[in-house]
Amino acid sequence: MAVTMLRDWCRWMGISARRGLLILGIPEDCDEAELQESLEAALWPMGHFTVLGKVFREEDNATAALVELDREVNYALVPREIPGTGGPWNVVFVPRCSGEEFLSRVFHFLEQQGQTVESVAGALGLGLRRVCWLRSVSQAVQPWVDTMRYQRLGVFSGRDQPAPGEESFEAWLDHTTDMLHVWQGVSEREKRRRLMEGLRGTALQLVHGLLAENPARTAQDCLAALIQVFGDNESQATIRVKCLTAQQESGERLSAFVLRLEVLLQKAIEKGALARASADHVRLRQVLARANLIEPLDEALRKLRMVGRSPSFLEMLGLVRESEAWEASLARNERAQAEEGAGARANAQADARVGAKAEDDKGPGGPGCEPEGLAQAGDQETGEPLEEGLKPIPEELGNEDGAGEMSPAKSSSGK
Numbered sequence: 001m002a003v004t005m006l007r008d009w010c011r012w013m014g015i016s017a018r019r020g021l022l023i024l025g026i027p028e029d030c031d032e033a034e035l036q037e038s039l040e041a042a043l044w045p046m047g048h049f050t051v052l053g054k055v056f057r058e059e060d061n062a063t064a065a066l067v068e069l070d071r072e073v074n075y076a077l078v079p080r081e082i083p084g085t086g087g088p089w090n091v092v093f094v095p096r097c098s099g100e101e102f103l104s105r106v107f108h109f110l111e112q113q114g115q116t117v118e119s120v121a122g123a124l125g126l127g128l129r130r131v132c133w134l135r136s137v138s139q140a141v142q143p144w145v146d147t148m149r150y151q152r153l154g155v156f157s158g159r160d161q162p163a164p165g166e167e168s169f170e171a172w173l174d175h176t177t178d179m180l181h182v183w184q185g186v187s188e189r190e191k192r193r194r195l196m197e198g199l200r201g202t203a204l205q206l207v208h209g210l211l212a213e214n215p216a217r218t219a220q221d222c223l224a225a226l227i228q229v230f231g232d233n234e235s236q237a238t239i240r241v242k243c244l245t246a247q248q249e250s251g252e253r254l255s256a257f258v259l260r261l262e263v264l265l266q267k268a269i270e271k272g273a274l275a276r277a278s279a280d281h282v283r284l285r286q287v288l289a290r291a292n293l294i295e296p297l298d299e300a301l302r303k304l305r306m307v308g309r310s311p312s313f314l315e316m317l318g319l320v321r322e323s324e325a326w327e328a329s330l331a332r333n334e335r336a337q338a339e340e341g342a343g344a345r346a347n348a349q350a351d352a353r354v355g356a357k358a359e360d361d362k363g364p365g366g367p368g369c370e371p372e373g374l375a376q377a378g379d380q381e382t383g384e385p386l387e388e389g390l391k392p393i394p395e396e397l398g399n400e401d402g403a404g405e406m407s408p409a410k411s412s413s414g415k
Helices: 004-012 032-046 099-112 116-122 128-149 169-182 188-197 202-211 221-228 234-246 254-270 278-290 294-304 313-362 373-382
Strands: 020-026 047-059 063-071 089-092 390-393 407-408
Touching: 004 020, 004 047, 004 063, 004 089, 020 032, 020 047, 032 047, 032 063, 032 294, 047 254, 047 278, 089 390, 169 188, 169 390, 188 221, 188 313, 202 221, 221 234, 234 254, 234 278, 254 278, 254 313, 278 294, 278 313, 294 313
Parallel strands: none
Antiparallel strands: 020 063, 020 089, 047 063, 390 407
């Protein structure tokens, strides 16, 4: 379930689950800029946050992202959904547990164990009067707590692809399971009503049919039937094959592949398809065989395998992120050198063009190499006709050497 995934992921990353958010339903083609913009628009009231990682979830056919807040989740401000590319993204967080709810769970546990509050009073180190007082307070405030804690469930219809405003079964089941724990003091009839309030389509028809067959079915019975029909029914063999065939996709970051692989490994462990003690060994083998590794990382991991030292998930993730940071630094340096070289070549080409133009200007026939008067004289010597409207100036009016200066021809009316 989503809350379990959130808790496990936070534990792997070494952060408090009370400061973590799991964002589900992000399209695979959503880029970093779109993701950051959508998260900032929705989470800004909650303060600064950091996206710690992303992983593709096959059951949702979408990406999940882990977000760390700089403070614990403010339940009055945290959104249930974030408007984003491809429709709303579901927000998963660890539900709060009040003092009243904690006491209720303690008493419920004692009753399941066949114990009474009085029988464990000494073990708790509390006087009988104080224990009874706590129980009376819990019972007195329970109706108020149930009223204040009542939250409408999300909408689930049983569609393969949830419509806008609907949730995937896993997200809906996670929230519903948590709320059933909170509603322990609510009547069974009210629990069924609240459960059916969040159902639509095929899912609602299924529950209607179950209750028509046996009206005494509890909300938990109805939920179990929904899990059987719409839940994850992968066999041990199927999930094991998925673990052993998982590989890094084209364009997928190595750290994202390691996170995606870890989700499969944990699911395989939960279903009994993989022993927890062999998880580190399988993870190392899959990364070496199914991922694109740079030479230093590949060499380091192979040495660890040779000495029989398979890194844990956190150790593997640390090595991978260190490798990605080194690659990014190397790429930045190469880009800077390439840009510097391109700039130098551009400057050299510009200097060469300027030099060539200067040489052309100095050469024969270049601009300014022949005065205008000489050009006109050359035209006359070659016997080319004079420009229309001009005639030679008579020698007696000309200069001493009879230079071929021209004067405007007189109009015919002047003769």
